Amino acid sequence: MAKAGEGDERWIVDDLGSQGTNVNSWHWQEKDVLPWAKQRLQELLGSLTVRDDNSGSTLSTGSSVSVTGDAIINNRKRKLIPSYELEVKGTWKGSTKDGSSAEGTFTMPYIADENADEDPELKAAVMDDSKSAQQLRELFLSQGRQLVHERVRGFVKEVQAGGPSARRLQEEPPGNGAAAEAPGAGSQAAAAFREEELARQKAAAAAAKKVAEEKQRAQDRAPTATIELSERFYARPGDLYECFTNPGRVQAFSQSPAQVEPRVGGTFSIYGGSVEAKFTTLEPPSKIGMDWRFKNWPDNTTSKVTITLEEVQDGVTVLKLIQKGIPKEDRYGNSEIVDNTTHGWKNQIFHRIRAVFGFGL
Structure with a gap:
């Protein structure tokens, strides 16, 4: 092919500019x-x-x-x-x-x-x-x-x-041997994609x-257990109520990091997060409800804890606890979970409340 301005003009190719077509x-x-x-x-x-x-x-x-x-x-x-x-x-x-x-x-x-x-x-x-x-x-x-x-x-x-x-991007012009894409095909494709x-x-x-x-x-079908405990304290109901709702008192008897938000939906977490709970009922000074679980329980498994406080005689309060929905096994397959929960309430919570605040009989 000759350069522009040289050779036979029939073989010269100039820049077609805007007149060119990318066939x-x-x-x-x-x-x-x-x-x-x-x-x-x-x-x-x-x-x-x-x-x-x-x-x-x-x-x-x-x-x-x-x-x-x-x-x-x-x-x-x-x-x-x-x-x-x-x-x-x-x-x-x-x-x-x-x-x-x-x-x-x-x-x-x-x-x-x-x-x-x-x-x-x-x-x-x-x-x-x-x-x-x-x-x-x-x-x-x-x-x-x-x-x-x-x-x-x-x-x-x-x-x-x-x-x-x-x-x-480049539609073929009519008559070049291939059918041009129909008008609106892009919008039709976009609509089809959205659908x-x-x-x-x-x-x-x-x-x-x-x-x-x-x-x-599966959680509903899983075998669960219920525990019921009754404890006597030399204290007013309001004193015991604060042992579960006052952050300072909770940290005092647990001697560990605790998070306590005394409102419905608020967090109750003790022993560095080993216990994870949410308040569901707060009726001072006589009733506390929680969704309660231990960290080693299976995922999405919670139990229902209800604590009632009744002053049976002057200065003597009976605490009754009912905990429903305790799984029979933890996430690792250990089956002592019911006994561990029972002992935990007695030894790690009730006994410590008596010892720290002098509520023992």
Whole structure:
């Protein structure tokens, strides 16, 4: 081929400029789809809602999602080759059953074509170190992770299909030996994807509900035991009531770190977290109810503790305890759990209350 200005003019090829046609998308083309990627990821990841029926906690992502990086779709011989490296940042906020709230952030530092067949790394952080904040962060990284990854997989699928219009970047002109793509095909493909995504979400929600129901049925079927204890103390009912609701008194008799929030839904944790409980009833000075478990019990297993305080004579109070739903075995298969629970109440709580506060008879 001669250079321009030399040789037979019939063989000269000048720059065709805007008059040229890339027939059959034979030549390499690039399209910057970063603006679309930003908008699409914001649509997919903004305002997601996660609820945990077991704990009563709920959280949602913020509508503003930050996307940085590069996103290009290459087209060669009508073959689409996506190339992208993105970092996604967003915010979330939520609340627990007891009304505590918290906020945090989430980050996916690397969403790229080279790991398109893998779920990207997801990080979550909280604005404070409160227990409710940590609970909500764990909810985001468990149930929220699944939802976020589903949305990202949908985004990757759209990119691989062509990005903004979900069709080929270069349509063939009529009469070139191949049928041009029908108008509206991109929007139809996007609608089909949204329907498919909605179906996946419904299936995932149904599966999660089924797992939760099966877990609850298994817990209901599991063999449990009940203990009933009666103890006499030389004290007023109000004095004993404070031994379970006043943080200073709880730490005094347990001689260990304790967390006590004397309100319905509040935490009762002693012996460094070996006991994990929530207050369910508080009727001073005569009745206390708790959802109670030991750390070594099987997951999602709690018992019901009811403590009643009655002054049977001046200065003498009878404490009656009923604990229902104690599992027959701990998570390691040890079967002494009922006896250990009984001895724990007597030796680690009642005996210590008498000794520390002088309530013995």
